[in-house]
């Protein structure tokens with residue numbers, strides 16, 4: 001997180017470069033398949049309080065389209081593939097998730113859109129808080145205002 005003021009470009013919030021792909025350890029057995037592990041504090045910098053997953057997403061559909069004020073998330077393509085576009089109001093970064101042993105850490109205050117879901121894909125999300133509608137920013141114009149605060 002940076003603490004700079006560049007013109008009206010206030011930077012006391014996380015930006016897209018604070019979000020990154022994390023490769024999980026992979027225990028592979030030639031005959032018995034693989035296991036990947038996510039542990040609180042070891043793999044990701046938060047304690048998991050909630051798990052949810054997206055599935056049966058029709059082709060061409062866009063999910064997300066919101067930001068969270070406080071929530072940390074770790075997103076994994078357990079099966080298939082999809083794209084996550086992160087946006088901090090100034091810069092966008094696009095991540096293709098297509099490996100069950102690579103996840104994307106999304107920090108608070110970042111707008112995200114998920115799209116290009118392959119048929120049968122499963123998107124696992126590990127979250128730092130329980131569901132709270134008050135933590136969502138669902139309007140992009142509100143998000144831009146929020147980023148300037």
Ligand code: TYD
Pocket residue numbers: 050052054062063064065066130131
């Ligand atoms: P939403 O977060 O808007 O989905 P996405 O960002 O994947 O498009 O959630 C869709 C609906 O599911 C919404 O009505 C709220 C509900 N929901 C819960 O009840 N609990 C949860 O933990 C989540 C993530 C969603």
